[in-house]
Amino acid sequence: MRTLIVEDDPLLADGLAQLLRSAGLTADYVGSAELAEAALAAEKFDLMILDIGLPGMDGLELLTRLRARHNPIHVLMLTARDALNERVRGLNLGADDYLTKPFASVELLARVNALVRRSRGQGNLRREYGPLSLDEEAHRAWLGDQPLDLPQREWAILQFFLDNPARVLSKERIVAAVCTWDRDMSENAVEVYVSRLRAKLEPAGLRIRTVRGLGYMLEDPPA
Template structure:
């Protein structure tokens, strides 16, 4: 998934980015509030991790602008302010969740997972499609009793396709979610990842169909075609 981190402390930002990328997310970073606000006007993200105290424009103003445009992207607010009034103000401004600094990265990751599931209407961490089981918390995929070895980017691709189950996802949409601004991706990178994913999943309850000149469509396979 595509995540934007807005944080002006370089050491913390570096640690957060490494955690997000290790989980397979395409993560971008802005340290300046006004630059982040401009970026959010023109680019879509699946999650925004937003510090309150920022240079030139604070996080609450960025959040207010985001919601005023009707943008419902999940937002996790980060702040060193621990007062209940600050938490209430952040949530009332449109934040989806709030985390006070310093925080445990395990909790940070759990909150991010929960927020990323929400737009897809997925309340639980484990999604089952036929014989396929997708555990977003453990980032583990099983086909029947066998655990599939999926690198982070293939797992993220699977999340993107399953999140739009039954609907076409364009190559442009996949690229926007799968790759950050600093990632190098060749013109055939998406086709390559899709091909690898297909081979590993087989016909275990999920089909990934190519929609020519558009993108891909993931759908549940008929039970007769799924693995027994």
């Protein structure tokens, strides 16, 4: 899966590229819509992560041009948190999904993975862990047949635990994985969110164990 990141902030673009490469994807990045057009004309990409607020030609104009040429590339937009009109317009122009800045790395990967599955014709798949089911594309969760309410932080931390079952995860690793790009979550907050997750998961037999001095571990689900 080859990805093109179109982002004019070089630090963010490089961070996104490293994140995607760590997940096994090929990632390149450019800093403008004009350079993106040149890259797309020269190479084939499967997915584009497109910032709307670009210098010169903005991301929406680039998206309009691509869809006018019937380019089928999957597009994940990056928008400002309060830019509702941009998000609606982008989806109407043919974007597949969007994320508002700032965002958590695990949420970005979940949305990218959903687009990867869609491109492979797998559709909307649930992620299962014992009695727990997560629909990462629809952002819904269940314990058995009962819906599970998970605010954004709890959702992100639970995803990280599911990516690393039966592994001890330090607070530092959890913060690095689930905090937004402005790194606005403290290690003390991790304790609060883990406590809330425990209260929701333990009645179904799923246990997050504290490993003293090291961190937390999601234990194997009950048989």
